[in-house]
Amino acid sequence: MKSELIKQSINLFVEKGFSATSIQDIVDTIGVTKGSFYYHFKSKEALLMDIHSHYIDDLLRRQRAILDTEKSHKDKLMAIVELIIVDIEKQGAVGRVYFREIRHLKEENAAIIREKRADFRNNIEVLLKEGIEANEFRKELQPKIITFAILGITNWSYQWFNVEGSLTVKELSAMYTDFILHGIQSPDASN
Amino acid sequence: MKSELIKQSINLFVEKGFSATSIQDIVDTIGVTKGSFYYHFKSKEALLMDIHSHYIDDLLRRQRAILDTEKSHKDKLMAIVELIIVDIEKQGAVGRVYFREIRHLKEENAAIIREKRADFRNNIEVLLKEGIEANEFRKELQPKIITFAILGITNWSYQWFNVEGSLTVKELSAMYTDFILHGIQSPDASN
Amino acid sequence: MKSELIKQSINLFVEKGFSATSIQDIVDTIGVTKGSFYYHFKSKEALLMDIHSHYIDDLLRRQRAILDTEKSHKDKLMAIVELIIVDIEKQGAVGRVYFREIRHLKEENAAIIREKRADFRNNIEVLLKEGIEANEFRKELQPKIITFAILGITNWSYQWFNVEGSLTVKELSAMYTDFILHGIQSPDASN
Amino acid sequence: MKSELIKQSINLFVEKGFSATSIQDIVDTIGVTKGSFYYHFKSKEALLMDIHSHYIDDLLRRQRAILDTEKSHKDKLMAIVELIIVDIEKQGAVGRVYFREIRHLKEENAAIIREKRADFRNNIEVLLKEGIEANEFRKELQPKIITFAILGITNWSYQWFNVEGSLTVKELSAMYTDFILHGIQSPDASN
DNA sequence: GATGAATGAGTTTTCATTCAT
DNA sequence: TATGAATGAAAACTCATTCAT
Structure with a gap:
């Protein structure tokens, strides 16, 4: 899950840039919620x-x-x-x-x-x-x-x-x- | 004024990046208001x-x-x-x-x-x-x-x-x- | 000019509604500037x-x-x-x-x-x-x-x-x- | 909460009209924040x-x-x-x-x-x-x-x-x- | 009469983050 | 582990209005 988040976020960062990618964007690609993201990453x-x-x-x-x-x-x-x-x-x-x-x-x-x-x-x-x-x-x-x-x-x-x-x-x-x-x-x- | 906005925005974009620089940041450096910015630039x-x-x-x-x-x-x-x-x-x-x-x-x-x-x-x-x-x-x-x-x-x-x-x-x-x-x-x- | 402003504003108000029509919209249709509008109308x-x-x-x-x-x-x-x-x-x-x-x-x-x-x-x-x-x-x-x-x-x-x-x-x-x-x-x- | 937002917004829309009612107006009537509104409604x-x-x-x-x-x-x-x-x-x-x-x-x-x-x-x-x-x-x-x-x-x-x-x-x-x-x-x- | 520039207050919307469950 | 709801701060942008020229 954590590595999945990393993998998808990299793709999004490449595509749209870091600032323009929201946590929502990231979690949406793997169908989990924001709370979940913050369990794995402090920020x-x-x-x-x-x-x-x-x-x-x-x-x-x-x-x-x-x-x-x-x-x-x-x-x-x-x-x-x-x-x-x-x-x-x-x-x-x-x-x-x-x-x-x-x-x-x-x-x-x-x-x-x-x-x-x-x-x-x-x-x-x-x-x-x-x-x-x-x-x-x-x-x-x-x-x-x-x-x-x-x-x-x-x-x-x-x-x-x-x-x-x-x-x-x-x-x-x-x-x-x-x-x-x-x-x-x-x-x-x-x- | 327009060229002043350009000049200052370039400095800020270098320093913080485009996304992380707000219109507010830009206009603050030359002491004008946001409305003024939008008079000179559509966006x-x-x-x-x-x-x-x-x-x-x-x-x-x-x-x-x-x-x-x-x-x-x-x-x-x-x-x-x-x-x-x-x-x-x-x-x-x-x-x-x-x-x-x-x-x-x-x-x-x-x-x-x-x-x-x-x-x-x-x-x-x-x-x-x-x-x-x-x-x-x-x-x-x-x-x-x-x-x-x-x-x-x-x-x-x-x-x-x-x-x-x-x-x-x-x-x-x-x-x-x-x-x-x-x-x-x-x-x-x-x- | 004043009557022209009225005429065009009516059309715009019908089309987009009063609130959604800006003074800019109105003056643009007849090619004058906002200052001009305020010469003819107080508000x-x-x-x-x-x-x-x-x-x-x-x-x-x-x-x-x-x-x-x-x-x-x-x-x-x-x-x-x-x-x-x-x-x-x-x-x-x-x-x-x-x-x-x-x-x-x-x-x-x-x-x-x-x-x-x-x-x-x-x-x-x-x-x-x-x-x-x-x-x-x-x-x-x-x-x-x-x-x-x-x-x-x-x-x-x-x-x-x-x-x-x-x-x-x-x-x-x-x-x-x-x-x-x-x-x-x-x-x-x-x- | 969502239904409360709907209820209050209807009252405000009647009173002031849709355009003239701001999201701020709506959320103020029930004491929540704008972010909350946008959690429930896309726009x-x-x-x-x-x-x-x-x-x-x-x-x-x-x-x-x-x-x-x-x-x-x-x-x-x-x-x-x-x-x-x-x-x-x-x-x-x-x-x-x-x-x-x-x-x-x-x-x-x-x-x-x-x-x-x-x-x-x-x-x-x-x-x-x-x-x-x-x-x-x-x-x-x-x-x-x-x-x-x-x-x-x-x-x-x-x-x-x-x-x-x-x-x-x-x-x-x-x-x-x-x-x-x-x-x-x-x-x-x-x- | 008309213009161009500026203002300031307000608007919708976004978003990282938190937290009780 | 994960969710759903909420927050608050900030973002981009709009716009009626003013005013010196």
Whole structure:
């Protein structure tokens, strides 16, 4: 029931936005009453926080797994890009909520999520830094800024990519890793 | 007065989001009454549409100027990236509203804006296509997808770039054009 | 201009009702501004009063003319019924406003109109009374009550009669005077 | 509570009219909040529709009972007139709302009510038609038009009849059936 | 005579939240 | 666990009216 509420609310948040979705809208989709909602969630914002927490925690866990498993900096980076893009297929809806609705968390919770986002970002930044030192990536790059560029590419995909279309997430992921690697690799790196 | 309302509402929309900003909030910042707001705008949504229209129309106009002025495909692309990024400084607030709040336009208006956005995107796509044909850019690239990547990089900047920081928009713009050109240029292109 | 405002407001009041018609609605139909309206009328209610006054004053004047001209009680009554019914064609719209919107006059004005309505009604009542005394009409009738019946028949017509239809106001008037006379005439009255 | 809201709103609608009565006015009379009103009714118009539906449905049910029970056409007609008039005492307030405020229903609902009103009217028209064929009523009468006359007499009563006065509804009803029967009966009908 | 801008009080409606059962 | 009823605060929007120009 709780997970059903989460699932349906995500769909509604994607469709209409957090503010424009009422508790009534949510409970109507699964045929229960508002009282029931408040048994499972302290507030509407708590539900949104729940969604955000699960999403970023899962992402961080998988990012860590990649960093622990893959060998070269290039491979690590490719795997992280793929992680985000390929998720569109399975987690596209949550992702869209995650990217759009953080503003509606109360400051206290927003801070928690922002910190985890910063961790995720920082892990990429460190990766780039080390790749530069290892001469895999170009010396002129500013890791922090390039990290934002990479996240821009991947995260923006959630806004336009249509799972129904002819392009698969695997293909998209391949194109974007190729584009990014061309953008950052040292000319003398053994491709 | 009308332009004052627009200006203040943009600030509030950036800060709290469209839905969470009330007409009362807006008029309070300039000390007029709600009735006054409704004398100038048919509805809250009409104000949002006003903001969207002006922004994209201005952007399209300047994009066209670039396409008519610059010579090589590379120069055109660089100029367009710079156009978006450098605007953060002067138009950062409107931009943030433009990228985040389109969902709150009514379908009829959203369609108009979406079409203009598609024009802007399409102009880049065509530019890439021609650059590929001219052998300036790599043959393997899919122009449509790379266009989204470029827009992801530039548009995402509006979310994190802090005008107050030590990095200037000019510098950011330079880094991103460099990154993008590395990502797309033919190896044999005279850089 | 003033008469134009009256004319158009009557149409709107018929269509949407007094409360639901805004000053804006009225001035829009003739392409002037609200300020203009307030040059001609002290208030929205004043316009409604204007409409009511003209209508009932005109009706009373014509009723008096009938009472002064026609000979028998029967003829007087027939002429008054015809007066009301035949007016549907020329004054149907005003009539509908007159019958429906008196409630929106302020008490002070409503009292004035109610008094004139009472005069109009009373003239019929007196006519019936005299007709009974003259043995033209049946002795058992209560003039006051029958007056209301007659007014019910005629006034109700404004709600359903369609000028566009196949029945003319003359025909309707004939049918109703016939019906009423059958209802009230003494059996021994030389028809 | 819901029925209490209906009851009080009817009183207010009679007194001030539908448009001029606010939800606040209604809830204030029974000391609840506006939110409570909207728990029970989807909108102000929905409440008005509720009132209209119940009134006409009840009227139709009782009219049908009369048509099934009474023997002669004359008796049926008398019973129907009495039905409407006598109701003033118990249902005067609802009746006044019913006769005055249909314009404030949305077209969709107004159509439903208009159709039921037409049924009620049509039942009388058919009754008159059959009475004419049975030679109870005069051959020259146009049933449709006479039906409107009868409804004018009865419905108009809701506007002026004062339950507090010395005349009872029974007496009024008797006078009006007498008046109507004189107006329509064949001279040779055994009275 | 007419306009454009502004006001302020009021309107209907929405909605997150609470709570007795 | 769940429901149904109620709350209260706030939202968007309307509108008659005023008034300087």
